[in-house]
Amino acid sequence: MPIVSxxxxxxxxxxxxxxxxxxxxxxxxSTLLINWDQEITQTVQLGDRRVMSDxxxxxxxxxxxxxxxx
Numbered sequence: 001m002p003i004v005s006x007x008x009x010x011x012x013x014x015x016x017x018x019x020x021x022x023x024x025x026x027x028x029x030s031t032l033l034i035n036w037d038q039e040i041t042q043t044v045q046l047g048d049r050r051v052m053s054d055x056x057x058x059x060x061x062x063x064x065x066x067x068x069x070x
Contacts (some may be wrong), residue, residue: 008016019025048060058065 016025016029019028044060046060046062050058050060050065052058052065052067057068059068060066
């Protein structure tokens with residue numbers, strides 16, 4: 001299992017500390033981080049571009065991310 005380090009605000013640390021008393025703290029934090037990342041990616045606009053993990057260029061369209069053909 002990889003070791004991950006994150007910086008938390010004092011309020012976030014209090015919440016994590018409270019959750020860590022149970023066994024599901026890591027799962028809850030992981031789920032929140034994954035959902036947070038998904039919310040960020042949903043704020044893209046038509047025409048936004050990104051480089052995919054396999055180095056191909058993609059553009060955001062009304063149908064979603066479309067890989068550009070070379």
